[in-house]
Amino acid sequence: MTVPSGGTWRRRGSGPVVRPYAVTGGRTEPADGEVLDLVAIVVATGQSIDADDRMRLTPEHRRILTVCRNQVTVADLGAELGLPVGVIRVLLADLIAQDAIAVVPKRPVGERTGQDVLQEILNGLRAL
Amino acid sequence: MGSVHSNPVTAVFSAHKILIAGGFGSGKTTLVGAISEVRPLRTEEALTTASIGFDDLTGVGGKTTTTVALDFGRITLGQSVSLYLFGLPGQERFSFMWDELAYGALGAVVLADVRRLSDCFPSVNYFEAQRLPFVVAINCFDGAPLYEAEEVRAALDLASDVPVVLCDARDLASVKQVLITLVRAISAARARSSRT
Secondary structure (H helix, E strand, O other): OOOOEEEOOOOOOOOOOOHHHHHHHHHHOOOOOEEEEEEOEEEEOOOOOHHHHHHHOHHHHHHHHHHHHOOEEEHHHHHHOOOOOOHHHHHHHHHHHHOOOOEEOOEEOOOHHHHHHHHHHHHHHHHH | OOOOOOOOOOOOOOEEEEEEEEEOOOOHHHHHHHHHOOOOEEEEEEEEHHHOOOOOOOOOOOOOOOOOOEEEEEEOOOEEEEEEEOOOOOOOOHHHHHHHHHHOEEEEEEEEEEHHHHHHHHHHHHHHHHHOOEEEEEEEEOOOOOOHHHHHHHHOOOOOOOOOEEEOOHHHHHHHHHHHHHHHHHHHHHHHHHOO
């Protein structure tokens, strides 16, 4: 039996072979119990992770750290990694606990009023 | 987007959530795909006999998949503002997800199919109860009977401040107009609530 060169046995787009919550070790709730909003913005802190914690990082944790070099929303992370949002939240909580990822505070209200933001959205939509 | 990490971190962009709701087969996936730069996160699965009885196909013949997770798209507007569109799973058995999705949302679009207008009642009721600004967009399917927006408003018993617009969910310009109408309605609602 030969394996096609460079090929895989499954079709592209057929989805991951691993069940979603296998990559969280079966955990379905974030360790800190906090449910991050879909449009919450997260970013890698650049803090070094101690050796023990680093050993425990899964490939998915590492991919999150890579994507989070730039500020990114939870939903974008899910799309980027092809993982359900619930799984992303569990993995993010691990990294937040290690200070490797920070949740970016929303822009303070008052700095820009709500109407300003709405006007900016309107202008942007008209220019599409 | 910057990659410099200072402490404390400040947002380099703001992300705003808009919900796309409506009955099964009303065009939510199509609408998100028509305007989004990110390919919708398609998690549609084939309808199997297991979903018969759950997914009512009356009047939407030809539909063989159902959205089991989120349709999701992002529209980047200028340097620092992004709109995120999320399709609300239409069927009642997914309504447990609505509260989480609606949390912090700016507003919502309710897509209506005039052949099955009652399908959008749950979304309309939900957004009214949440006091979340919304527009009703009548998706003009080929072959669907044409109704005036005002007839639909009466049929849905909508408040006068809820815009009703006709749209083609496949068409960028049309979807853009729906979102502009929504943002204006949100702005008007906020202006009203700040006066009272």
